[in-house]
Amino acid sequence: MSQTQATHTDSIEQDSNSGEKDKKAKTRKPAIGIIFAPIGGLLLWASSQVQEIVIDYSTCAKDAPSEDAGEGFVVMDPKKVTSSFTRANETIQPPMWKKSTSNVTVNRGVELNTTICSITFNIPEDLKPPVLFYYRLTNFYQNHRRYVKSLDSDQLKGTAKSAGAIGSGSCDPLRLDKSGKPYYPCGLIANSLFNDTFHEPILLNLKSGDAPDRSNKTYPMYEKGIAWPSDKALYGPTKYKVGEIAVPPNWQERWPNGYTDENPPPNLAEDEKFQVWMRTAGLPAFSKLALRNDNLTMERGNYQVDIELNFPVTVYGGTKSLVITTTTVMGGxxxxxxxxxxxxxxxxxxxxxxxxxxxxxKPRKLGDHTYLTWGDQPTTGMSTGRDIRGVSNA
Structure with a gap:
């Protein structure tokens, strides 16, 4: 019996120690809250310091007035515009748009009749560098399993893989063309490359000194530096000859005669726009960097951005937007x-x-033995009908 009592005593002491641990754990909860809440406040404050404007231009080709028909800029639907500036001015001119058509020269002499979407908007305060220009897509599932796997890493690095190797590779369903030539680059990701072209923002009606007339000033932005350094190592100039490869279906408008010596395939090692696109997004709504300026302040004022419209989004129920933004130490x-x-x-x-x-x-004493249930259970001897060793029945 003494052995049983000793065992029970040890168990009670262990429960008491456990109670002390629970007490300490409870006292940590407010401390965690006191730590987390200020950190969250700082993160929210840092996010609020980011200045940006987002303009949805998905339906510009359909809804914007046509300059070719003699129409001018009209105010955009406010629902298509969101902005966040630390010194927002409610009296500024809201964004406006119009469309026009123009012959655009691409790839050494190839002319395309392209719809141009022109958007004007106001930046109410100077944007300190770096100033970043993104495009944002929604309802585009780059994370689809079949889409993510549809590429050939060796081909992207420059290896001239044979038609047989590509045909049995991972670029399904865009491996070979009808003549049996491998697409370069093959796969769904490359074929669906975002191909709207953004022109540099133009500061409008800028007054120069004391001159009464006003002029425009281009704010320079560049494609160089938009890709991650780690991504650049994944691409190299191709070792294919121009006659050995075919143009992906969605690229054929820019290479109507296929790849030629006069109009060769792109050098993927230097095409950062392509490299950015090939890094697939994990969610159906995502932003990708298109242009940047790391040195010059973007002065406040009215700007115009011209966009060559090539990438359809309404056919699959998506949207596309331009985003001009700054960053903080915490990012975007x-x-x-x-x-x-x-x-x-x-x-x-x-x-x-x-x-x-x-x-x-309603306090409760920690380690109170009255709350224990093990003492109410029948002993082994009582439950089996056998006597406990060393104890005789009365």
Missing amino acids: KNPFLGIAYVVVGGICVVLGALFTVTHLI
């Missing part, structure tokens, strides 16, 4: 992380407060 505008920290911190503080109030109103 993304309040999610800050909100998550604030929510977790708030929950911890609330739970800690509830536990404290409960303990004050």
Whole structure:
């Protein structure tokens, strides 16, 4: 019996120690909340310091007035525009748009009749560098399993893989053309390359000194530096001869006669726009960097951006937008992380407060033996009908 009592005593002591640990764990909840909530507040503040404007131009070709018909700029639907500036001015001119058609020269003499979407908008304050220009797509599932796998890494690095190797490779369903030539580059990702072209923003009606007339000024932005350095190592100049490869279906408008010595395939090692696109997004709504300026301030004023429309989105129910934005030490505008920290911190503080109030109103002694249930259970001897060794029945 003494052995049983010793065992019970050890168990009670262990429960008491466990209670002390629970007590310490409860006291940590408010502390976690006190730590997380300020961090979340700082993250939200950093996100609010990012200045940006987002303009949805998905339906420009259909809804914007036509300059060719003698129409001018009209105000865009406010639902298509979102902006975030630290000194927003409600009296500024809202974004406007129009469309026109023009012959655009691409790839050494190839002319395309292209619809141009012209958008004017106001930047109410100077944007400090780096100033980034993104395009944003929605409802485009780059994370689809079949889409993500549809490429050939060796071909992208420059290896001249044979038609047989490509035909049995991972570029399905865009491996070979009807004549049996491998597409370069093969696969769905490359074929669906985002091909709208953004012209550099133009600052309108800029007054020069004391001159009464006003002129325009281009804010330079560049494609160089938009791809990750780690991505650049994945691409190289191709070793194919121009007669050995075929142009992907969606690229044939720019290479109507196929790849030739006069109009060769692109050098993927230097095509950062292509490299950015090939890094597939994990969500159906995503932004990809198109242009940037790391040195010059973007002066406040009215700007115009011209966009060559080539990439359809309404056919699959998606949208496309231009995004001009700045960054902070925490990156771009993304309040999610800050909100998550604030929510977790708030929950911890609330739970800690509830536990404290409960303990004050209806306290419960930690390690109280009266709450234990093991002492109420029948012993082995009672449950089996056998006597406990060393104990005689009365």
